[in-house]
Structures are given as structure tokens and as C-alpha cells.
Amino acid sequence: MAAYAPLARAKLPVDTASLAQYLLGKTLVRDLPEGVVTGIIVETEAYVIGDAAGHAFRGMTKRNRSLFLERGHAYVYLAYGISYMLNVSSETPGVGAGVLIRAIEPCEGIAIMHQNRGVERLRDLTRGPGRLAAALRIDAALDGIDLCQKGLLWLARGDAEPDEIGQSIRIGITREADRLLRFYIRNNPFVSGPKSLNK
DNA sequence: AGTGCGATTGACT
């Protein structure tokens, strides 16, 4: 296993859209009893300040309070009663905004991910926000934790700078649907979404 | 206290 170092909070861009791009190519590390599971972030979406599609749009609530933490904290919530979503809080303390992690490329602990997901195809393990959360066994218990220090779930440096970055509208929302706030690594097979958005 | 719906997924036609 590689000797990862956590991302330094001081290096994280404060701006949400900038952070969404910065996180591409970084490593997401999950510490489980069976072993360490890691993946490279290949797709993100920004939910920026004043964004009507963002969960923080109507102010702080019990659910979304983690979005208002200093940048680099986890905001985890349950979508459709089915799938957990992992976000990284952004901006300054008290400001509600964040970045949704939409897909990762499996790296270490692939056998554990298969166990957690119960699917055969490698490509289906972590392609999509709910899928990657299931593969890494991420749930509401991890909401609010600091992703800039080693623990149950944290962010580490990537091994290499990502290849070309693509940009598109966000997936699965209706409000503010036309904003180009989705970012992904071009030609990476673990990016979710329709072909038309992955050019 | 009741209602409507969503930053999705998986199964099915």
C-alpha cells in the first residue's frame, strides 16, 4: 500500500467550483475493518454559493449543517431513501456549499468493494455517487468528519495529475440545470453519465 | 401531523 499523506486544508481552493476541479485525480481513502479501500476521484459536481440546486440554499438545517463547516469536511446524506451521497464542504466556515463526489476509479481493496456492492463488473463498482458510497461503505455515521486528516475516511494526494478535464451540466437535477458545474476526467471509463455529457 | 419529492439505482419492456 502506498504511503499516502492527507490533503492540506490550506491547499484546498476556497471557491467551490475550483475545489471541484482540484479534487479530480486525488485519492479517496476509506479505512474498513477488513482493510483499506481507495479510489481516484474522476468526477465531481459543484453546488456553489446561492445555488438553488444546493441543499444549503434555504439555510442551515439538521441535515445539511456539515455543508457549513470549514472546507474539507464530509457532508453525507441519503438520497431517494436508497443511496448515500458523499460531498466535500467548501468555502469558508458558516458558508453552505460543497462538492459532490460522483465517481471514483477503484484502486486498492477492490475485493472489499465487490463484497460491499455485490456486482461482478469492475466498471459498475464505483461509477455513480450512490455506487461509490456503497462500495466504500459510506453512510450517515461519517457525516461531518474531517477529510483532511487520517481516519475512517479522508482525502489523499493523487499519484499523478489528471489528464484532460471535461466540463458539463450537472446530472439528475432540475433547478439551475444549465450551469456547467460538473467536472470529470476525459476518457476515464469510471465516469458516470450519458455519452452526450462526457465529450 | 400530513404531504410531496429528491444531487439514484437496478430491474424490466
Place this chain on the structure above:
DNA sequence: GTCAATCGCACTA
């Protein structure tokens, strides 16, 4: 391609 599953939360009253 379509559609149901499933539940916590935000909103209305």
C-alpha cells in the same frame, strides 16, 4: 427506453 423502490426532510396547515 421506462419505472418502482424507499425514507428523511422541507414545507404547508
